[in-house]
Amino acid sequence: MSGEIGASIAFGFLSALILFIGWRKGFFVFSNASWEVPVRFTHVVAVFAIYFITTLLSSYFFLYLSKINVLTDTVSLTSWFNFTTSSIILLFLLLFLFILPKKIRMGIWHRSSSESRRPLSEDLWFALFAWAISFPMVLFLSQMLELLISSIFNITQLPDQVAVRYLKLTFEHPFYLLMSIFSIVILAPLIEETLFRGFFQTFIRQHLGSKHAILITSLCFSFFHYSSDQGLGNIPIIGSLFILALFLGYLYERQGSLIAPIALHATFNAISVMNIYFLGGFAGGI
Secondary structure (H helix, E strand, O other): OHHHHHHHHHHHHHHHHHHHHHHHOOOOOOOOOOOOOOOOHHHHHHHHHHHHHHHHHHHHHHHHHHHOOOOOOHHHHHHHHHHHHHHHHHHHHHHHHHHOOHHHHHHHHEOOOHHHOOOHHHHHHHHHHHHHHHHHHHHHHHHHHHHHHHHHHOOOOOOOOHHHHHHHHOOOOHHHHHHHHHHHHHHHHHHHHHHHHHHHHHHHHHHHOHHHHHHHHHHHHHHHOOOHHHHHHHHHHHHHHHHHHHHHHHHHHHHOEOHHHHHHHHHHHHHHHHHHHHHOOOOOOO
16 A cells, blocks of 8 residues: 555656646647637537437447347457447548538637648647646546545455456457557547537537636546446546546647647557556556
C-alpha cells in the first residue's frame, strides 16, 4: 500500500509540474476566433440514435449467432461484436455527415473562418502535448480514487473497465488482439469525438458558450462509460475520464479542429493499451 501511495504522490507532482509548464508556455489560452455551426438538437439526437440503435440491433444479431453456434467462445464473440458494431456506427455517422449541409459538415470538423485555420501538424503536436499534461493527471486521480475506495470499503481489487476486460481476453489471440486494438485506438476515438465534441459540444456552445460546453460535455462523456458490471470501479473510471474529457473539449475549442481531440484520444488509448499489455498496468479509462 505504501508503494502505491508513493507512486500516486509521484504522479501528482509530475502532473503539477507539467501543468505548470503548459501554463507558462501559453497552452491554456482560448482562441478569440468565432465558431458558429448551426447544429440543431435534432442532429444531436440523430447521431446518438445511430449509436444506440446500431449497438442494440448488433447485440441481438450476435446473440443469435451465438445461439446457432456460429460464434461460441467469448473472445471471438466480443471481438467481432465490438469491431463490427463500431465499424457500422462509424459508417452511418459518415453517411449522416455527408447528407448534412456543407456548412455544418465542415464546421464540425474545423472552425469555418479561413483566418483561424492551422496546419495539421500543429493539431497533432498540441494533441501530443495535451497527452503529456493529461496522462499523469488521469493516472494520479485514478490511483487516488482507487486507494480511497479500497480503504473505505476494504476492497483489494476493483473491477476492470469493461473495455479493458475485453482487451485482456484477447492477449492470447493475436488476430483478435489486433481487432481490439484497432477498435480501441482508431474506431472509438473517431466515433466518440464525433458524437461528443463534434455534435454535442458544438450544440451546447451555441447556447451556453465554450466553457460551459466543455464542462457539460465532459460530464456526459465520463458517465457515458458507466457500466453496472464495473461496480465501484465506476468511480475512478468516471473520475479519470472526466479529466481526460476536459482536455479533449478544451483542445477542440483551442485548436478549432476535431482532428486535435481525435489525436489526443487515440494517443491516450494507444498508450493505455501498451501499458496494460506490456506492464500489466491500468488504463485510467479508455
